[in-house]
Amino acid sequence: MRALICRQHGPVEDVLPGEFADAPAPGPDEVTIAIDYASVSHATKLLIEGRYQSRPPLPFVPGTEAAGRVLACGARVTRLRPGDRVVALSRWGCYAERLTLPEHTVYPVPDDLPLLDALPIPISYGTAWGALLWRAALQPGETVLVLGAGSGVGLAAVELAASLGAAGLACASTLAKRQGGLAAGAAQAFAADDGMAQAVKAATSGRGADVVLDPVGGDAFERSVRAAAANARIVSVGFASGRVPDVPLNLLLVKNIALHGFFFGRYIGWTPTDERAVHAPALQRTLSTLFDWARSKRIRPAVTAIHPITGLAAALAALESRQVVGKVAITITTETNPCMPSPSGATTDRAAPA
DSSP, X not given: OEEEEBOSSSOGGGOEEEEOOOOOOOOTTEEEEEEEEEEEOHHHHHHHHTOSSSOOOSSBOOOSEEEEEEEEEOTTOOSOOTXXXXXXXXXXXXSBSEEEEEGGGEEXXXXXSOHHHHTTIIIIIHHHHIIIXXXXXXXXXXXXXXXXXXXXXXXXXXXXXXXTTOEEEEEESSHHHHHHHHHTTOSEEEESSTTHHHHHHHHTTTOOEEEEEESSOHHHHHHHHHHEXXXXXXXXXXXXXXXXXXOOHHHHHHTTOEEEEOOGGGGTTOSSSOOHHHHHHHHHHXXXXXXXXXXXXXSXXXXXXXXXXXXXXXXXXXXXXXXXXXXXXXXXXXXXXXXXXXXXXXXXXXXXXX
């Protein structure tokens, strides 16, 4: 089958289309899906470069989030059947035509929800949901400061905050990203500069943000501590800036701030110990809720740019240069013009290379 193949850890430009061993027939508790679209993220780049927490055996097919349809089901599979439209989460393998993986990591997409609208839900909205509700215990009426508000996770967090009755404050590096945050439901938007803390305090009558969600790290995190209210909860979900921040423990102490880490990868198999089965029930409930919200337009997930399967390096370069607002995807089954959304099919964690 056709796939994007990482033959050795290194530059993303070296990951090129080629022929790879077909996905195996599903085992009793597995399904095989045909992939139409797969998402692109900073984690993808780290995995290709060999800088992620886990390393698949070489050669491998990257890609951790896909949308498509079920081709075949194992004998004990009950939640899915051939022909179902689905999204799937995998440790790797999504940049290929077919993928075999455990049933509990594949999620049926409602008939009236387009696949491209469903694709951002598992990772972007799942991360934001877990950070805001599982870690920060967000309450209606609170104020949420979202750093990196123009990213997939950031926009999802802004949108979920508004949907949950909180006031979202969007912090982003460019005007386009701040406008994206406002369009997603933020009450106000600010630049990620030295004036951020003062702007947040002004927007909250001097109180500061009750919750901070940070997928950025670096200087933005350090500034957000000063923008946080007394007894605030800060949730760190990543370091898109490329720098792990220095934590000003003195400010956390005097302001009674709780600092939480939240790694969504633990729930979807991105750690050396595969914990997917343990967390499957909670994740299935969460995604079912999010799909319902997307159907009712309570949230509006969207892919904002699609690249062809040959355009992975360009897609990641756009992310790295902060040119993109929202979620980026590549198309697997058909070629499309780079960066142009189109309307709406890999290996397996256990597949052998060709």
